[in-house]
Amino acid sequence: MAQRTAPRHRVVIVGAGFGGLFAAKALRRADVDITLINGTAYHLFQPLLYQVATGILSEGEIAPPIREILKRQENVDVKLGWVTDVDVAAKKVLVSAPGIDYSVEYDTLIVGAGASQSYFGNDQFADHAPGMKSIDDALELRARIFGAFELADLHEDPAERERWMTFVVVGAGPTGVEMAGQIAELAHRNLPGQYKHIDPRQARVILIDAVDAVLKTFGDRLSTRALRQLHLLGVEVELETKVVGVDATGIDVDTPRGRERIASMTKMWAAGVAAPPLSRKLAAATGVKTDRAGRILVEPDCTLPGHPEIFAVGDMMALDNLPGVAQVAIQSGRHAADQIKRRLAGRETGRKFTYFDKGSMATISRFHAVASIGKVHVSGFIGWLMWLAVHLLYLVGFKNRVTAVLHWFVSFLGRGRAERVATFQQAYARAAVREYGDPFERRRVTAGPDAGK
Amino acid sequence: MAQRTAPRHRVVIVGAGFGGLFAAKALRRADVDITLINGTAYHLFQPLLYQVATGILSEGEIAPPIREILKRQENVDVKLGWVTDVDVAAKKVLVSAPGIDYSVEYDTLIVGAGASQSYFGNDQFADHAPGMKSIDDALELRARIFGAFELADLHEDPAERERWMTFVVVGAGPTGVEMAGQIAELAHRNLPGQYKHIDPRQARVILIDAVDAVLKTFGDRLSTRALRQLHLLGVEVELETKVVGVDATGIDVDTPRGRERIASMTKMWAAGVAAPPLSRKLAAATGVKTDRAGRILVEPDCTLPGHPEIFAVGDMMALDNLPGVAQVAIQSGRHAADQIKRRLAGRETGRKFTYFDKGSMATISRFHAVASIGKVHVSGFIGWLMWLAVHLLYLVGFKNRVTAVLHWFVSFLGRGRAERVATFQQAYARAAVREYGDPFERRRVTAGPDAGK
Numbered sequence: 001m002a003q004r005t006a007p008r009h010r011v012v013i014v015g016a017g018f019g020g021l022f023a024a025k026a027l028r029r030a031d032v033d034i035t036l037i038n039g040t041a042y043h044l045f046q047p048l049l050y051q052v053a054t055g056i057l058s059e060g061e062i063a064p065p066i067r068e069i070l071k072r073q074e075n076v077d078v079k080l081g082w083v084t085d086v087d088v089a090a091k092k093v094l095v096s097a098p099g100i101d102y103s104v105e106y107d108t109l110i111v112g113a114g115a116s117q118s119y120f121g122n123d124q125f126a127d128h129a130p131g132m133k134s135i136d137d138a139l140e141l142r143a144r145i146f147g148a149f150e151l152a153d154l155h156e157d158p159a160e161r162e163r164w165m166t167f168v169v170v171g172a173g174p175t176g177v178e179m180a181g182q183i184a185e186l187a188h189r190n191l192p193g194q195y196k197h198i199d200p201r202q203a204r205v206i207l208i209d210a211v212d213a214v215l216k217t218f219g220d221r222l223s224t225r226a227l228r229q230l231h232l233l234g235v236e237v238e239l240e241t242k243v244v245g246v247d248a249t250g251i252d253v254d255t256p257r258g259r260e261r262i263a264s265m266t267k268m269w270a271a272g273v274a275a276p277p278l279s280r281k282l283a284a285a286t287g288v289k290t291d292r293a294g295r296i297l298v299e300p301d302c303t304l305p306g307h308p309e310i311f312a313v314g315d316m317m318a319l320d321n322l323p324g325v326a327q328v329a330i331q332s333g334r335h336a337a338d339q340i341k342r343r344l345a346g347r348e349t350g351r352k353f354t355y356f357d358k359g360s361m362a363t364i365s366r367f368h369a370v371a372s373i374g375k376v377h378v379s380g381f382i383g384w385l386m387w388l389a390v391h392l393l394y395l396v397g398f399k400n401r402v403t404a405v406l407h408w409f410v411s412f413l414g415r416g417r418a419e420r421v422a423t424f425q426q427a428y429a430r431a432a433v434r435e436y437g438d439p440f441e442r443r444r445v446t447a448g449p450d451a452g453k
Numbered sequence: 454m455a456q457r458t459a460p461r462h463r464v465v466i467v468g469a470g471f472g473g474l475f476a477a478k479a480l481r482r483a484d485v486d487i488t489l490i491n492g493t494a495y496h497l498f499q500p501l502l503y504q505v506a507t508g509i510l511s512e513g514e515i516a517p518p519i520r521e522i523l524k525r526q527e528n529v530d531v532k533l534g535w536v537t538d539v540d541v542a543a544k545k546v547l548v549s550a551p552g553i554d555y556s557v558e559y560d561t562l563i564v565g566a567g568a569s570q571s572y573f574g575n576d577q578f579a580d581h582a583p584g585m586k587s588i589d590d591a592l593e594l595r596a597r598i599f600g601a602f603e604l605a606d607l608h609e610d611p612a613e614r615e616r617w618m619t620f621v622v623v624g625a626g627p628t629g630v631e632m633a634g635q636i637a638e639l640a641h642r643n644l645p646g647q648y649k650h651i652d653p654r655q656a657r658v659i660l661i662d663a664v665d666a667v668l669k670t671f672g673d674r675l676s677t678r679a680l681r682q683l684h685l686l687g688v689e690v691e692l693e694t695k696v697v698g699v700d701a702t703g704i705d706v707d708t709p710r711g712r713e714r715i716a717s718m719t720k721m722w723a724a725g726v727a728a729p730p731l732s733r734k735l736a737a738a739t740g741v742k743t744d745r746a747g748r749i750l751v752e753p754d755c756t757l758p759g760h761p762e763i764f765a766v767g768d769m770m771a772l773d774n775l776p777g778v779a780q781v782a783i784q785s786g787r788h789a790a791d792q793i794k795r796r797l798a799g800r801e802t803g804r805k806f807t808y809f810d811k812g813s814m815a816t817i818s819r820f821h822a823v824a825s826i827g828k829v830h831v832s833g834f835i836g837w838l839m840w841l842a843v844h845l846l847y848l849v850g851f852k853n854r855v856t857a858v859l860h861w862f863v864s865f866l867g868r869g870r871a872e873r874v875a876t877f878q879q880a881y882a883r884a885a886v887r888e889y890g891d892p893f894e895r896r897r898v899t900a901g902p903d904a905g906k
Contacts, residue, residue, distance in 0.1 A: 041603055041873065058511035058513055058871075058872060061511075063874045065599075068647065068873075071647050077649040078647075080603040080604070097604065097607055100604065100607055100608060102607065135874055146494060147494075147551070150550075151533070151550065154532060154553055154555065194518075194531075195520070196531075402859065407856070418511075418514075418856065419512070420513060420517075420521075421513050421588055
């Protein structure tokens with residue numbers, strides 16, 4: 001652990017998501033000692049989580065070890081642990097790891113602990129509709145999705161079978177749209193011919209959102225195209241529809257037609273994010289305000305008001321209504337690093353963070369994506385090629401790029417899904433959480449690899 | 454489900470390990486209706502489990518979906534479920550799956566439910582020294598192994614650090630030798646340079662067995678070579694050493710020097726196998742005897758005495774002291790299929806099963822394996838090339854072969870490990886088992902993908 005007598009400026013980074021990791025990388029040549037603390041040993045490339053959930057990629061391909069990414073960077077010390085609190089007066093973070101609690105002192109602190117799933121006050125939904133924020137979530141959804149087809153095949157009762165063959169995705173942002181599209185592809189392209197008693201093509205995939213458009217932030221034109229493509233895939237899209245209840249066998253919704261119930265054993269939640277508890281703790285310790293989602297209202301330079309030594313980046317900061325996407329996290333992380341370098345060089349700091357919008361994109365099916373880059377709107381195959389290029393560019397690690405391309409090749413050109421394993425542990429972990437208390441509670445404090453998409 | 458009025462001969466196969474899967478494949482062109490029941494949706498290529506545990510391969514690469522393997526075979530119906538009992542009089546198997554119990558009638562039954570880990574009456578060891586029989590086991594060990602280095606790096610107390618840096622493998626058969634070799638490679642080749650506070654090369658890897666040689670069944674010459682290679686890798690081999698206790702922080706052993714304690718947080722068990730409970734149930738129902746490991750004492754043709762309609766194959770049968778290896782399972786599964794085809798063709802049955810020994814092999818490190826094929830004993834690089842060829846040949850599925858080769862390339866020529874992800878669920882599943890009862894209890898009844906190596 002860093003000593004008080006350390007000669008060099010000590011930077012502690014909480015979270016190795018897009019914000020924290022890119023901040024650390026940007027400090028590669030800086031004369032600082034960096035401690036990077038994360039709740040898992042890996043960086044998570046969250047935009048591809050849905051591909052782990054639907055059997056295209058293995059978890060290793062989107063979650064390379066932080067140590068391996070940074071192994072050539074001498075000035076960084078990677079530590080496993082959940083940051084439970086920040087002692088602002090003593091300038092240290094308190095950390096908890098399995099069987100050991102420790103603290104790390106900082107001169108400058110960068111907090112990029114990401115976001116966790118928000119059920120808008122209905123946390124009881126989580127048991128029946130897992131979110132899409134972590135590898136655990138993705139593997140649990142994988143087990144549920146493929147398991148649903150297995151169980152549908154066993155049931156002779158038509159109603160029971162239909163329940164198992166109905167998949168509901170809540171939230172029509174990029175994650176929800178991509179999940180719904182991939183489940184539809186599974187049902188129509190990958191799984192047919194593999195079951196004796198069901199036709200996977202009869203599976204229903206229902207995408208629900210309270211707003212009046214899919215991919216609403218992408219603008220009317222792409223939204224309309226995405227909707228059309230989802231319909232072509234056979235996805236039923238229910239807009240202006242609010243979820244009022246979720247239980248083991250179905251979901252209750254308020255639609256423009258009135259209240260309805262959808263019988264479904266497999267629900268997933270991609271509807272909202274909230275800042276982790278660490279955000280509110282930090283706000284309380286510094287007297288800084290948070291927005292409704294719990295994000296810290298930072299100064300224009302991403303520091304906390306009155307605390308120029310503390311930066312909040314990515315999903316944890318509330319600034320200019322910036323969206324919770326990877327690029328905001330990456331750029332704000334780099335901005336924080338840049339401010340630190342300026343400060344050490346004795347140059348003026350307090351520079352405003354300016355977000356350069358590189359655009360947003362979402363794949364809807366293989367060979368079909370929508371992308372908006374500035375005023376350019378692209379959809380279809382060209383959009384998909386752009387999606388492919390961008391994701392390859394940002395996917396961390398050469399090895400992962402090679403194997404991911406291979407798996408994409410197999411999945412998109414062929415009919416296979418390379419990763420369909422479900423473990424027993426996934427089935428029992430949720431029950432364990434109920435019994436033992438939530439191990440993720442700690443993770444939610446700082447989690448780490450949760451940079452939005 | 455098969456109807457009593459079904460016109461075709463109904464074959465039920467319990468377990469989609471090497472025995473069951475190859476029996477089903479051998480019946481591809483037979484005029485039968487096959488139901489293949491397995492506790493997981495995938496076939497497990499168990500000989501490579503240790504590579505999943507040590508981060509080389511993803512679980513999908515060694516566990517392809519049974520449905521996908523058999524998708525072109527019209528006469529087989531794949532069902533998810535654990536066979537809990539066999540009603541020999543009514544000729545049906547009773548099956549349990551999540552939320553549904555069902556039964557399937559048979560004219561001929563092939564039971565190939567594999568083996569589970571045996572702790573020789575010390576089941577309490579399992580909590581602290583997981584076995585190596587399933588994907589869950591491998592992922593749990595992966596989490597423990599990589600997690601141990603993370604935690605060692607956090608501890609400042611030398612004794613604590615040493616405990617986290619000491620890995621004990623119980624059992625010096627192929628699985629134990631391969632695990633010990635791979636952990637040593639991790640420590641010496643893959644991980645150095647990635648930690649600030651520990652040198653992974655100082656990790657101790659201790660391989661323990663009660664007998665007086667490693668790979669004893671391979672014969673003196675290969676055994677000696679394997680031992681030398683293990684020593685070169687830095688593995689400490691403790692022979693004629695019995696485990697008398699295993700707890701959270703260490704392991705107690707009776708060595709030729711007397712009783713000793715090894716402080717170690719990470720222990721794994723590769724020491725013994727036992728037939729699943731279904732074996733004893735079936736024996737009780739048919740009045741057939743089992744051997745000490747619970748395996749069914751079958752007739753020379755692999756059928757149960759007095760029950761020519763029931764075959765036991767692979768690890769579940771006790772015959773001629775055949776070893777619990779994949780080849781015995783594959784060949785006995787095919788033999789059962791052959792007998793069924795003969796019976797249907799009205800030809801003489803009751804043929805003795807003759808095992809053709811194709812030899813055995815084990816990798817000790819990259820580029821180094823020992824192999825014994827008949828009277829030919831090979832070790833070193835040539836042995837390793839043979840290992841590579843054989844495993845590629847038997848690894849199921851073209852895709853898996855391609856990506857596995859790629860991952861081997863990365864791991865053996867480079868210094869990477871592609872799959873190092875640990876999930877939270879792995880940490881909590883074991884606790885859940887204690888609380889809720891053992892979900893694996895059901896699995897142990899028939900498990901399926903447990904054909905020995």
